[in-house]
Amino acid sequence: MTKGLQMSKITKYYAEGSNRIAALDHVSISVEPGEFVAVVGPSGSGKSTFLSIAGALLKASEGEVELNGHHISTLTAKELANVRLQEIGFIMQSSNLVPYLNVLDQLLIIKRISGKVEREDKVFATKLLEELGLGSKLRSFPEELSGGEKQRTAIARALINNPIIILADEPTASLDTKRAHEVVSLIAQEVNSRQKAAIMVTHDERMLEYCDKVYRMEDGKLSLQQGIGRRNRIQQEMSSI
Numbered sequence: 001m002t003k004g005l006q007m008s009k010i011t012k013y014y015a016e017g018s019n020r021i022a023a024l025d026h027v028s029i030s031v032e033p034g035e036f037v038a039v040v041g042p043s044g045s046g047k048s049t050f051l052s053i054a055g056a057l058l059k060a061s062e063g064e065v066e067l068n069g070h071h072i073s074t075l076t077a078k079e080l081a082n083v084r085l086q087e088i089g090f091i092m093q094s095s096n097l098v099p100y101l102n103v104l105d106q107l108l109i110i111k112r113i114s115g116k117v118e119r120e121d122k123v124f125a126t127k128l129l130e131e132l133g134l135g136s137k138l139r140s141f142p143e144e145l146s147g148g149e150k151q152r153t154a155i156a157r158a159l160i161n162n163p164i165i166i167l168a169d170e171p172t173a174s175l176d177t178k179r180a181h182e183v184v185s186l187i188a189q190e191v192n193s194r195q196k197a198a199i200m201v202t203h204d205e206r207m208l209e210y211c212d213k214v215y216r217m218e219d220g221k222l223s224l225q226q227g228i229g230r231r232n233r234i235q236q237e238m239s240s241i
């Protein structure tokens with residue numbers, strides 16, 4: 001069984017008048033538990049389409065998506081909604097927090113949607129928030145948080161259901177350089193310590209140093225960028241010894 005996320009020969013067509021355009025063209029990628037992958041590429045190259053298919057928000061026209069060895073391409077809408085809730089953690093450009101919920105409740109609402117909130121859920125959520133440096137902000141509302149704190153809450157929310165994969169769409173778009181580094185290094189740390197598979201779409205070249213591999217999307221085609229990314233760098237250093 002393949003762990004993590006596997007996408008095989010994914011093609012996505014959109015109708016454009018009487019024509020169809022291939023927004024994704026035979027895209028294949030495998031992301032293992034504990035692996036943090038970046039996807040870069042110009043506007044319109046297919047990154048959002050790719051992330052939507054990886055996140056079970058959009059169906060591929062062709063190809064297979066496997067999450068921890070389970071094919072998700074054949075699931076019903078209801079089953080897909082469940083996969084999104086239980087197995088995928090999303091971190092978006094702006095944190096998308098619910099304005100009238102405090103930081104702790106931002107996490108517990110996710111638990112409430114998936115069932116009953118148990119005492120251990122509260123303990124887990126509190127520990128997670130403390131680990132992400134939000135221990136003193138449990139009762140704060142989004143308007144009382146800095147941009148970095150909002151994104152850290154969003155990271156905690158993405159982790160609360162112990163998902164298989166984390167998908168981050170431009171998570172640093174609304175942050176200054178210092179906060180951007182803090183947020184992406186935290187994602188990298190959590191991905192590593194919790195052994196999550198993670199994909200981050202980014203325009204920010206400075207964030208690539210935290211990623212194990214960097215892929216480039218160009219005209220719907222995805223290719224691995226050699227020589228960039230942490231894992232590549234470690235391999236290069238080892239081979240030069």
Ligand SMILES: Nc1ncnc2c1ncn2[C@@H]1O[C@H](COP(=O)(O)OP(=O)(O)OP(=O)(O)O)[C@@H](O)[C@H]1O
Binds near residue numbers: 014023041043044045
């Ligand atoms: N719903 C849609 N209907 C038709 N065409 C679409 C649709 N969504 C995206 N496209 C087209 O598919 C291609 C890929 O779009 P996509 O949004 O995936 O690119 P992107 O790399 O995420 O761009 P950006 O960085 O600007 O967000 C583009 O040519 C776009 O115009």
